[in-house]
Amino acid sequence: MADGDTPAPVSILLVEDDEVIRRSVGLALERYGYRVATAGDGLTGLEMFREGGHDLLLLDVMLPGLDGVGLCRRIRETSMDPILMMSARGDALDIVSGLEAGADDYVVKPVDTAVLVARIRSLLRRAVYAPAETPAAQARPEPSASSSRLRFGDLVIDTAGLEVSVAGRPVALAPTELRLLLEFAANPGIVLDRQTLLRNVWDYGWDGDSRVVDLCVQRLRKKIGAERIETVRGFGYKLRR
Incomplete structure (x- = not known):
């Protein structure tokens, strides 16, 4: 080479x-x-x-x-x-x-x-993201103008451009926050426990510290709206449809 x-x-x-x-x-x-x-x-x-x-x-x-x-x-x-x-x-x-x-x-x-x-x-x-590798690429929430865009109310996720906006305003997300949001968007309304999120988002092949998940969820809520991600006590979190 x-x-x-x-x-x-x-x-x-x-x-x-x-x-x-x-x-x-x-x-x-x-x-x-x-x-x-x-x-x-x-x-x-x-x-x-x-x-x-x-x-x-x-x-x-x-x-x-x-x-x-x-x-x-x-x-x-x-x-x-x-x-x-x-x-x-x-x-x-x-x-x-x-x-x-x-x-x-x-x-x-x-x-x-x-x-x-x-x-x-x-x-x-x-x-480093490739759109085809993101789990949200196969998600099918509400239909939108573009197949690469996932829409949850005024929350819009562009899985091709890897951009997020709320009420038309762009939201800057750290890589881990973006990956976490994509994981939720791929499973709207489904409760995801912390160990599942550690495996799929943090890529842990072993049990990690769930505080990482909780604090990242907190940061994500501050950016996209606290009401969008629901805590299901004793189980985990879910993105509201």
Whole structure:
């Protein structure tokens, strides 16, 4: 294959203040073929993010200058790039704070390399969509003017253009939020439990933390309207027809 045909390696921005962890995680990811740029504090990480060229961000929660949660919020102001948070303690407050700030997923340190790479691959798959692969492409809610458009009242999902609007106004969704909405749209009126959503949306081949689902549903509700996604206590969630 000619050099011009060789795809560029995936670029990861790793922001971690512990030099030992930063080096070990960076080297481990490079062995898997990723290109890794590193920063030792939140402000430097923000500057490097703004310079661009990164496909995924891996952020520690506890950072000097600007902590990982604050950094995640600043990134989400302008970008929907995949964000994976790292928590040293696995503390519920750290995890919830990171996910509420807009992170897509998290891992607990010390990080198992195989788990970390699996989460990264999953995030990258979710960030790059092909319309034929989206489950909503086969959904048949109400008929609309275009076969690629799903309509639920004033909520419109364009499965070809991967665009969402409410009452004619575009809604910016992070990749995971979009995939979650597509999963609901493929099953209107059907209750989806958290483990099903973890498998189909987060691409987990194992049981994950259901807090990821709950917090992503909360973020999605804020953007498209809280009344559209109903909680069925003890079971899961469903998109109202």
